[in-house]
Amino acid sequence: MIDKTGPMTTTSRGYAALAGITAAAVAIGAAEPVAVLTGARSAPLIAVGGLVVDVVPAPLKQFAIAVFGTYDKIALLVGTAVLLGAFAAALGVLAARRLGIGLAGIAAFAALGVAAALTRAGANLFDALPSLVGGALGALALWLLLAGPLQPQLWSWSPAAPAAPPVPPGREPSPEASERRPVEPSGPVEPAAAAARSAEPAVSEARPVERAAPEARPIEAAVPPAPGRDEVDPEGRRRFLTGVGTLLGAAAVAGLGGHWLAGRRGVSAARRAVALPTPSAAAPAVPAGADLSLAQLAPYVTPTSGFYRIDTALVVPQVDPATWRLRIHGRVRREIELSFDDLLARPMVERYVTLACVSNDVGGDLIGNARWLGVPIKELLDEAGPEEGADQVVGRSVDGWTCGTPTAVLRDGRDALLAVGMNGEPLPVEHGFPVRMVVPGLYGYVSACKWVTELELTSFADFDAYWVPRGWSAQGPIKTQSRIDAPRPRNRLTAGPVMVAGVAWAQHRGIRKVEVRVDGGPWREATLAPTVSVDTWVQWSWRWDATPGEHTLQVRATDADGVTQTPQRRPVEPDGATGWHSVSVTVR
Ligand SMILES: Nc1nc2c(c(=O)[nH]1)N[C@H]1C(S)=C(S)[C@@H](COP(=O)(O)O)O[C@H]1N2
Numbered sequence: 141m142i143d144k145t146g147p148m149t150t151t152s153r154g155y156a157a158l159a160g161i162t163a164a165a166v167a168i169g170a171a172e173p174v175a176v177l178t179g180a181r182s183a184p185l186i187a188v189g190g191l192v193v194d195v196v197p198a199p200l201k202q203f204a205i206a207v208f209g210t211y212d213k214i215a216l217l218v219g220t221a222v223l224l225g226a227f228a229a230a231l232g233v234l235a236a237r238r239l240g241i242g243l244a245g246i247a248a249f250a251a252l253g254v255a256a257a258l259t260r261a262g263a264n265l266f267d268a269l270p271s272l273v274g275g276a277l278g279a280l281a282l283w284l285l286l287a288g289p290l291q292p293q294l295w296s297w298s299p300a301a302p303a304a305p306p307v308p309p310g311r312e313p314s315p316e317a318s319e320r321r322p323v324e325p326s327g328p329v330e331p332a333a334a335a336a337r338s339a340e341p342a343v344s345e346a347r348p349v350e351r352a353a354p355e356a357r358p359i360e361a362a363v364p365p366a367p368g369r370d371e372v373d374p375e376g377r378r379r380f381l382t383g384v385g386t387l388l389g390a391a392a393v394a395g396l397g398g399h400w401l402a403g404r405r406g407v408s409a410a411r412r413a414v415a416l417p418t419p420s421a422a423a424p425a426v427p428a429g430a431d432l433s434l435a436q437l438a439p440y441v442t443p444t445s446g447f448y449r450i451d452t453a454l455v456v457p458q459v460d461p462a463t464w465r466l467r468i469h470g471r472v473r474r475e476i477e478l479s480f481d482d483l484l485a486r487p488m489v490e491r492y493v494t495l496a497c498v499s500n501d502v503g504g505d506l507i508g509n510a511r512w513l514g515v516p517i518k519e520l521l522d523e524a525g526p527e528e529g530a531d532q533v534v535g536r537s538v539d540g541w542t543c544g545t546p547t548a549v550l551r552d553g554r555d556a557l558l559a560v561g562m563n564g565e566p567l568p569v570e571h572g573f574p575v576r577m578v579v580p581g582l583y584g585y586v587s588a589c590k591w592v593t594e595l596e597l598t599s600f601a602d603f604d605a606y607w608v609p610r611g612w613s614a615q616g617p618i619k620t621q622s623r624i625d626a627p628r629p630r631n632r633l634t635a636g637p638v639m640v641a642g643v644a645w646a647q648h649r650g651i652r653k654v655e656v657r658v659d660g661g662p663w664r665e666a667t668l669a670p671t672v673s674v675d676t677w678v679q680w681s682w683r684w685d686a687t688p689g690e691h692t693l694q695v696r697a698t699d700a701d702g703v704t705q706t707p708q709r710r711p712v713e714p715d716g717a718t719g720w721h722s723v724s725v726t727v728r
């Protein structure tokens with residue numbers, strides 16, 4: 141072997157990095173169709189991303205939600221891909237020196253992929269295959285490009301170490317080779333290395349990697365490299381770059397093709413085929429005037445397409461309603477198992493409920509109001525008969541995510557639903573198709589299990605749901621909050637009457653009063669629009685006689701229990717933000 145201990149030229153390093161990135165792309169691309177064929181739940185990138193989602197500290201996740209909102213997952217995947225690319229490039233450079241390091245690196249990544257896949261909920265051994273096949277093909281690609289037939293033969297090594305390329309006895313490097321040193325673009329190269337790349341046939345024999353395109357050598361020999369450029373065997377370079385292009389193309393075809401196939405395995409057709417039953421108890425009509433229809437104000441009913449989405453799922457679980465089952469078990473007198481048809485056959489109620497995320501900061505938009513169709517959870521629990529002390533119902537999603545809801549809350553008569561419909565349509569896949577939980581008055585992380593497949597009766601003492609060990613409170617009643625939607629921060633307004641408006645919510649308690657003040661002045665009572673029930677938010681408005689200058693508007697709500705929002709600003713962790721929303725504007 142050539143000694144590969146000295147510094148590489150920038151160009152060589154670039155080629156090596158490219159080889160590393162290509163090998164990584166081959167590994168990831170190849171894994172996609174394997175994931176489809178073996179029925180593995182997710183390809184390695186997604187599995188590793190999922191592992192990251194589960195293990196990153198809660199504050200970091202909170203940061204991601206705060207910065208990227210609903211796009212936090214795209215950010216995570218892009219970030220993972222960028223990091224992976226950087227790793228792969230570095231690995232390529234190391235592998236150019238010592239292929240074993242590169243292969244070990246790929247093996248380590250494959251092992252990570254296997255570990256991630258096998259620790260996902262409901263994993264089986266087939267889930268390891270995409271990572272294994274991807275890793276093997278990635279290793280093959282790396283070998284082809286760096287040590288096999290596709291290697292560019294342009295590595296510039298310094299033989300500073302004793303293990304210089306063996307030079308046949310009596311054939312010392314030619315003086316010209318040494319004289320060429322100054323033309324090396326990235327620093328001096330020791331004579332032997334330069335000689336190894338020189339045209340001297342005698343020295344060329346010393347290169348163990350010498351093999352392909354011998355016919356190119358005489359040409360190279362005849363044309364000494366131009367000053368400032370790397371000495372690259374053009375034939376070798378072409379072969380290498382063609383190899384890189386072919387491998388990248390194959391990786392892209394495999395990756396995108398696999399992705400497309402995976403999409404076809406989705407449940408959108410099954411979703412379209414669902415015929416929702418007519419509710420036996422229809423939702424109350426939205427009273428006239430509930431929606432003030434102001435340009436900047438959130439509509440009373442949130443359109444499904446604009447409804448916030450928060451979950452830990454990097455790929456949306458595709459749950460076939462034909463095979464879906466709900467098991468109600470644990471500390472119950474009678475275990476219950478239901479199919480989707482069983483569920484649809486039961487009397488359904490339709491209700492407006494405003495869902496809110498605990499990660500919704502003051503003034504945030506991780507909240508939405510929709511019309512949900514579903515079966516009251518209370519009826520199912522009554523049939524199952526929770527045992528004494530079973531104070532927690534754990535909702536479990538097909539992907540293993542869990543939330544813990546107080547049994548008492550689910551049985552106190554509020555409209556806690558196993559929902560199948562949202563705004564008159566089957567649940568969108570990303571909002572939990574075919575069945576999710578909706579519980580008025582509790583943050584989503586303790587109540588709104590999407591893709592739900594189990595309700596397990598247990599106790600809070602015996603089980604911590606997903607977010608609890610990650611630092612969030614086991615109990616998550618929604619805090620009374622209010623938000624100014626109009627005007628928006630930094631809006632430029634003209635002096636005179638300005639409509640200040642927003643929403644306020646205190647689900648399952650109801651809003652009694654909303655007050656607004658300007659620049660810390662006296663609180664003024666806003667007008668509350670009518671609302672469907674205490675389980676939804678309410679719009680409010682207040683006419684402000686705006687005077688020229690910079691002004692800050694503030695809002696606070698009082699719930700039906702008479703409790704007014706505290707001004708104390710608290711972060712969303714561990715159980716929801718507090719504080720007053722304020723908006724600063726300029727009036728001319
Ligand atoms: N399976 C599953 N269900 C879940 C979650 C999740 O991560 N996985 N997140 C919960 C959280 S934190 C919230 S706020 C709501 C959001 O519901 P949406 O995405 O339909 O708005 O879903 C809840 N249900």
Ligand SMILES: [Mo]
Pocket residue numbers: 450496497498499583584585
């Ligand atoms: Mo949430």
